[in-house]
Amino acid sequence: MHIKNNIFFILLIAFAACQNNSTMNNTSNTDSTKNDADTTTQLIPSAKDFQSTIDEKQTDLYVLKNGNMQVAITNYGARIVSIIVPDKNGNPTDVSVGYDAVKPYSEGGDTYFGAIVGRYGNRIAKGKFKLDEKEYTLATNNAPNHLHGGNKGFSRVVWDAQPQNDSTLILTYLSKDGEEGYPGNLTSKVIYTVLSNNKLKIDYEATTDKNTVLNLTNHTYFNLNGQGSETILNHAVMINADRYTPVDSTLIPTGKFEAVKGTPLDFRTPTAIGIRVNDTSNQQVKFGHGYDHNFVLNTKGNLNEKAAEVISDQSGIVMDVYTKEPGLQFYVGNFMNGSHTIKGGKKDDYRTAFCMETQHYPDSPNQPNFPTTELKPGQQYQTTTIYAFTVNR
Ligand code: BGC
Numbered sequence: 001m002h003i004k005n006n007i008f009f010i011l012l013i014a015f016a017a018c019q020n021n022s023t024m025n026n027t028s029n030t031d032s033t034k035n036d037a038d039t040t041t042q043l044i045p046s047a048k049d050f051q052s053t054i055d056e057k058q059t060d061l062y063v064l065k066n067g068n069m070q071v072a073i074t075n076y077g078a079r080i081v082s083i084i085v086p087d088k089n090g091n092p093t094d095v096s097v098g099y100d101a102v103k104p105y106s107e108g109g110d111t112y113f114g115a116i117v118g119r120y121g122n123r124i125a126k127g128k129f130k131l132d133e134k135e136y137t138l139a140t141n142n143a144p145n146h147l148h149g150g151n152k153g154f155s156r157v158v159w160d161a162q163p164q165n166d167s168t169l170i171l172t173y174l175s176k177d178g179e180e181g182y183p184g185n186l187t188s189k190v191i192y193t194v195l196s197n198n199k200l201k202i203d204y205e206a207t208t209d210k211n212t213v214l215n216l217t218n219h220t221y222f223n224l225n226g227q228g229s230e231t232i233l234n235h236a237v238m239i240n241a242d243r244y245t246p247v248d249s250t251l252i253p254t255g256k257f258e259a260v261k262g263t264p265l266d267f268r269t270p271t272a273i274g275i276r277v278n279d280t281s282n283q284q285v286k287f288g289h290g291y292d293h294n295f296v297l298n299t300k301g302n303l304n305e306k307a308a309e310v311i312s313d314q315s316g317i318v319m320d321v322y323t324k325e326p327g328l329q330f331y332v333g334n335f336m337n338g339s340h341t342i343k344g345g346k347k348d349d350y351r352t353a354f355c356m357e358t359q360h361y362p363d364s365p366n367q368p369n370f371p372t373t374e375l376k377p378g379q380q381y382q383t384t385t386i387y388a389f390t391v392n393r
Contacts, residue, residue, distance in 0.1 A: 060161065061102075068092075076156075080220050087315040088315060093315055096114060120182075121357060126140065136182065167194040199388040202218055214373055217329075225317075227344075231352055242298055245362070245370075273291070289334040292331045303323065323385040323386070329356075356387075
């Protein structure tokens with residue numbers, strides 16, 4: 001049965017590749033990594049719906065491929081639009097929530113679907129921090145706090161895209177001194193690579209010309225049964241963390257580290273999300289309206305050690321997370337409410353996706369006990385996260 005489906009999948013890819021080539025031959029577009037008008041599979045949106053001019057820059061859709069995996073990325077917000085991997089029967093499955101055109105990303109209410117968030121992913125208390133004795137004021141776009149870099153941040157700007165080959169795309173963005181209230185001209189580079197064996201690697205790099213703070217992450221919403229499927233409450237999750245950073249009612253860390261043991265945040269062994277997500281007898285679950293917490297990873301920046309694992313209940317797809325970052329924000333779509341139409345005419349219903357945002361801890365610029373997020377001139381910011389997909393048969 002799966003052999004048959006695998007063959008079908010291979011044929012589908014081969015067919016898609018031919019379609020791609022024939023379209024390319026008929027146009028002046030010689031860029032082999034671009035998704036042409038014909039969709040490579042039914043699942044990948046059409047590139048033409050991403051071709052627009054925003055802030056005087058061209059937006060587009062780029063499709064990376066390696067073996068059985070395809071990842072579609074737009075340079076609008078350096079966003080992942082689709083992640084296609086085979087399920088247990090070999091059927092291509094899109095596990096990442098997104099829109100099928102650039103317009104809803106640029107004009108819709110911001111959900112950060114698939115986006116690179118920065119300069120500071122996650123919250124900064126009251127939109128204020130001090131650096132070198134100077135106080136900086138940022139947008140309080142998630143009142144009373146600053147969230148994910150502000151009103152536009154890095155998720156609503158157009159990045160420069162440089163396709164490298166079939167499986168690698170480099171995106172760069174210069175954030176000018178003072179943009180969104182942050183100091184320093186900051187050049188950020190995000191490199192998306194689809195590795196063999198269905199792995200997506202994201203490398204982040206940055207340099208600055210003034211002391212600044214920085215916390216880049218990717219905000220993909222995953223549903224391993226396929227985006228637009230029912231809730232993720234039956235996905236089983238393992239997070240390799242003995243501790244987490246508890247928050248106040250506005251989701252700002254108290255500055256303490258607490259043990260997950262004996263709490264609904266104990267994911268040290270795989271546990272279905274839904275079992276304890278509504279346990280509001282726990283104050284942290286109440287504050288987060290479910291899970292919306294930063295876990296202190298035991299991996300301590302070791303990219304070879306597994307930080308997290310998620311096992312789907314229907315598709316057989318399993319996702320492992322590896323990262324150099326010290327923390328992971330586990331968010332389960334508590335604020336999703338079905339108000340957005342996502343790919344395939346589906347709705348972003350309540351808790352139909354989860355995020356695993358690898359990162360430094362929230363509000364680090366105001367938290368002396370947390371690892372620093374400062375970046376100075378002459379220093380090179382570099383971090384890497386890998387999302388690896390396999391199947392449980
Ligand atoms: C935050 C959530 C927030 C969501 C916005 C997550 O990173 O932790 O609180 O609602 O992003 O999309």
